[in-house]
Amino acid sequence: MKVQVIAEQCQGHNRCALSAPELFEIDDLGYASAKGDGVVPPGLEAKARLAAANCPEQAVVVEE
Amino acid sequence: MSTVEQVTDVATDYDIFDPGYVVEPYPVWAALRQRCPVAHTDRWGGSWLPTRYDDVVAFARDVEHFSSESVTVTPAIEGVPGIPADIKAPPITSDPPEHHWARRLILPVFAPQAVARYEPYTRELCASLAAEIAARGAGDGAAQYAQYIPVRVISKMLGVDESMADDFTGWIRGALEFGLTDPKAQEAAFLSIFNFLTAEIATRQAAIAAGTAGDDIISYLLQQTVDGEPVLVDHVLGTCVLILVAGIDTTWSSIGSAIWHLATHPEDRRRLVADPSLVPVAVEELLRAYSPVTMARLATSDVEFAGCPISKGDRILMSFPAANRDPEQFEDPDTVIIDREVNRHVAFGVGIHRCAGSNLARMELRIAVEEWLKAIPECALAEDDETTWAGGQVRGPRHLPIVITGGAAK
Numbered sequence: 001m002k003v004q005v006i007a008e009q010c011q012g013h014n015r016c017a018l019s020a021p022e023l024f025e026i027d028d029l030g031y032a033s034a035k036g037d038g039v040v041p042p043g044l045e046a047k048a049r050l051a052a053a054n055c056p057e058q059a060v061v062v063e064e
Numbered sequence: 065m066s067t068v069e070q071v072t073d074v075a076t077d078y079d080i081f082d083p084g085y086v087v088e089p090y091p092v093w094a095a096l097r098q099r100c101p102v103a104h105t106d107r108w109g110g111s112w113l114p115t116r117y118d119d120v121v122a123f124a125r126d127v128e129h130f131s132s133e134s135v136t137v138t139p140a141i142e143g144v145p146g147i148p149a150d151i152k153a154p155p156i157t158s159d160p161p162e163h164h165w166a167r168r169l170i171l172p173v174f175a176p177q178a179v180a181r182y183e184p185y186t187r188e189l190c191a192s193l194a195a196e197i198a199a200r201g202a203g204d205g206a207a208q209y210a211q212y213i214p215v216r217v218i219s220k221m222l223g224v225d226e227s228m229a230d231d232f233t234g235w236i237r238g239a240l241e242f243g244l245t246d247p248k249a250q251e252a253a254f255l256s257i258f259n260f261l262t263a264e265i266a267t268r269q270a271a272i273a274a275g276t277a278g279d280d281i282i283s284y285l286l287q288q289t290v291d292g293e294p295v296l297v298d299h300v301l302g303t304c305v306l307i308l309v310a311g312i313d314t315t316w317s318s319i320g321s322a323i324w325h326l327a328t329h330p331e332d333r334r335r336l337v338a339d340p341s342l343v344p345v346a347v348e349e350l351l352r353a354y355s356p357v358t359m360a361r362l363a364t365s366d367v368e369f370a371g372c373p374i375s376k377g378d379r380i381l382m383s384f385p386a387a388n389r390d391p392e393q394f395e396d397p398d399t400v401i402i403d404r405e406v407n408r409h410v411a412f413g414v415g416i417h418r419c420a421g422s423n424l425a426r427m428e429l430r431i432a433v434e435e436w437l438k439a440i441p442e443c444a445l446a447e448d449d450e451t452t453w454a455g456g457q458v459r460g461p462r463h464l465p466i467v468i469t470g471g472a473a474k
Contacts, residue, residue, distance in 0.1 A: 012171065050406065
């Protein structure tokens with residue numbers, strides 16, 4: 001599984017990094033991106049799906 | 065107080081300041097979503113009110129047809145003697161393309177890492193306020209707790225002495241809570257804010273020139289450049305007005321509603337006391353269920369939306385609080401499910417105007433809840449419930465008499 005943040009859609013709500021700090025990081029302006037190559041380590045799949053479900057901008061994409 | 069005619073049909077005549085609606089807006093939203101999801105009223109200058117999640121989000125995202133030139137829920141006063149007409153409150157009042165750089169200017173000071181700096185101060189403040197209430201065995205969760213917190217954190221960020229907090233509180237209430245229905249109060253409040261910030265900016269400019277600038281937001285903004293040019297002082301002033309007006313009663317309303325919930329829902333309170341690791345999830349649910357802020361837009365042209373003929377200049381009230389209780393988006397929306405995980409709420413808005421202070425507000429709310437629960441694990445509303453609520457632009461309790469119940473607080 002992989003996660004990705006669509007940069008043009010992210011508005012810096014920070015919901016993803018709050019609930020899944022293992023998967024997302026926030027830059028100095030508050031915008032999110034996937035950590036590293038976005039590959040979701042085993043056991044964190046539910047957190048990745050939740051981050052996508054809770055993003056108000058629907059900017060978090062999960063590739064199953 | 066003016067006498068107003070009773071509302072007979074909320075679909076065509078809703079009144080956002082109706083005392084019953086302010087206290088209990090939920091049944092009105094539920095009825096409107098069914099019957100007339102984009103309602104209209106002629107009251108308070110006239111407005112449209114979307115109550116479905118998808119509609120509120122669509123209005124917020126459509127910055128081409130709906131401008132942020134005026135974001136208050138009633139028409140803003142036209143010019144205050146003593147305040148230059150071109151002072152706005154960027155970026156909240158900005159549209160693209162200005163919006164982009166005006167927002168870029170303030171994002172670094174409100175990023176999660178930046179607001180974390182103020183966490184120890186916030187925690188100490190909340191702990192000491194909660195300890196005072198615990199020691200007395202009773203207190204006002206709104207006027208003696210919630211209302212004290214954001215104003216002091218914002219003062220610290222602006223580098224302003226804490227002794228100004230009570231003045232700020234009065235000005236903020238004058239600007240929005242009272243001012244939206246009382247132009248004289250609004251005028252006086254904005255003039256006080258303008259005069260105060262103008263003097264603060266002059267002091268900071270002198271310090272910058274002398275090489276002794278502090279690390280507060282005002283000094284930071286004065287030293288920024290956009291495309292190689294220094295930011296105009298009037299722009300900095302407008303942004304500081306915004307930070308003061310937008311960062312105080314919004315968050316205190318949210319904290320107050322959270323305390324109201326804790327006082328009235330012992331099972332949720334005890335669950336959070338037993339497992340404080342649930343607080344961050346609970347904070348999102350409290351933000352959803354008790355979203356304080358409604359923002360407005362002005363139509364830039366005649367446009368049809370969901371079958372409604374919206375005319376150029378019409379005001380649209382983006383009720384994020386109503387959106388967050390839409391059953392199409394949230395299961396069992398009128399129930400606070402304190403560990404609700406799936407929760408795409410829009411308490412901080414959505415799109416390019418997402419509340420720039422959301423990371424700060426969330427930090428303050430989390431710490432205010434944590435420290436309250438530590439000092440006051442058992443509480444209830446005072447017997448003769450005298451809770452009062454403010455509404456309109458920002459909804460939350462203004463008086464919240466609480467008694468401490470059960471065993472002695474730790």
